[in-house]
């Protein structure tokens with residue numbers, strides 16, 4: 001039986017580091033003080049990923065500079081720990097303008113906005129991109145972000161309950177226009193058939209909205225929805241609404257358990273498990289030989305300062321890692337904030353990683369596993385991961401830019417295509433069509 005085809009998303013950040021703190025220091029990135037922010041670079045990335053037939057380019061996003069590590073902004077600013085980070089949403093229009101097929105996704109937190117604005121923004125983006133928009137719905141975890149919006153961070157369960165209601169409001173607003181509402185009948189002076197546009201009169205526990213939306217129904221009727229939660233409520237939200245889930249599961253055994261968990265939750269609520277794709281994060285490091293790839297990995301990893309790793313881990317955990325000894329065994333820690341990443345603390349062979357080891361890896365790749373080797377061997381590792389885990393594909397993160405994405409597209413994609421593991425042409429033009 002032929003193997004199922006993989007889905008591939010390019011993981012990005014609108015900043016100088018993406019998901020490797022080495023990136024801005026890496027000589028191959030040729031980064032200057034301001035060229036990392038130029039829109040032409042992102043247009044080049046979009047074109048390159050479209051040449052590689054990727055499902056989408058996708059931006060993570062945070063609305064803060066973290067002072068979680070040592071209570072100071074200095075480590076985040078000094079090491080460019082996802083700081084600066086410009087808003088990725090305007091880039092989607094830029095990237096959409098020079099491409100015709102690739103999906104265009106970005107993260108926007110529901111914690112500090114109203115659903116009406118988000119429904120309007122994403123419907124507009126879906127129009128501007130011809131149905132290629134994708135929205136990663138997150139509920140922000142870090143106190144710095146809440147403080148920037150003058151708020152207190154809410155408990156995880158409340159944030160996800162609000163997120164569910166938030167999406168319900170958006171979906172009702174997207175549905176408030178029928179597909180054929182605009183008739184533009186010049187003779188009878190009817191632009192819109194008013195019987196085909198409705199108020200929604202939404203009154204929930206957290207949000208109210210009268211509607212209708214003032215944007216006509218978009219090509220996908222709202223963007224494709226992405227999610228990346230790991231808590232039980234986060235997984236429940238993803239299972240209910242997401243078209244694709246991004247997961248960071250460095251160990252195949254945990255990735256397999258996550259996959260079964262999500263698909264089981266979908267079945268339990270009557271959703272076809274195939275309608276949500278689970279993409280696992282990984283960081284490819286490709287060389288002409290195994291030795292060259294290993295050397296590239298060593299050099300890249302050596303550019304990540306330990307304190308930078310501690311700072312990014314502290315931000316993502318919302319926990320000050322300077323309060324622990326770097327040699328402490330992470331698997332035995334009981335602090336509630338540390339539990340979210342708990343599966344990552346145990347070595348595949350058993351035993352615990354130290355805080356230093358976890359932080360270093362987080363600085364290198366936000367804990368994405370590194371797939372290192374020749375193009376053939378990276379393709380082998382991808383194939384083996386999917387075989388073991390049953391996942392639907394990968395979200396990949398470059399170690400330098402430009403350059404690393406091009407290597408993957410030019411060397412690994414053809415290898416996957418030769419094996420029948422990846423598409424050789426797009427069969428549709430919308431984000432949801434690529435994810436089928």
Ligand SMILES: Cc1cc2nc3c(=O)[nH]c(=O)nc-3n(C[C@H](O)[C@H](O)[C@H](O)COP(=O)(O)O)c2cc1C
Nearest residue numbers: 060061107138139140141228229230231234246248
């Ligand atoms: C692959 C991946 C990407 C994420 N990207 C973002 C992001 O860009 N912005 C953000 O605020 N949170 C991001 N998150 C955090 C989660 O969406 C979620 O808010 C966080 O993990 C806390 O929820 P949880 O306890 O359900 O995991 C990401 C998580 C994962 C696994």
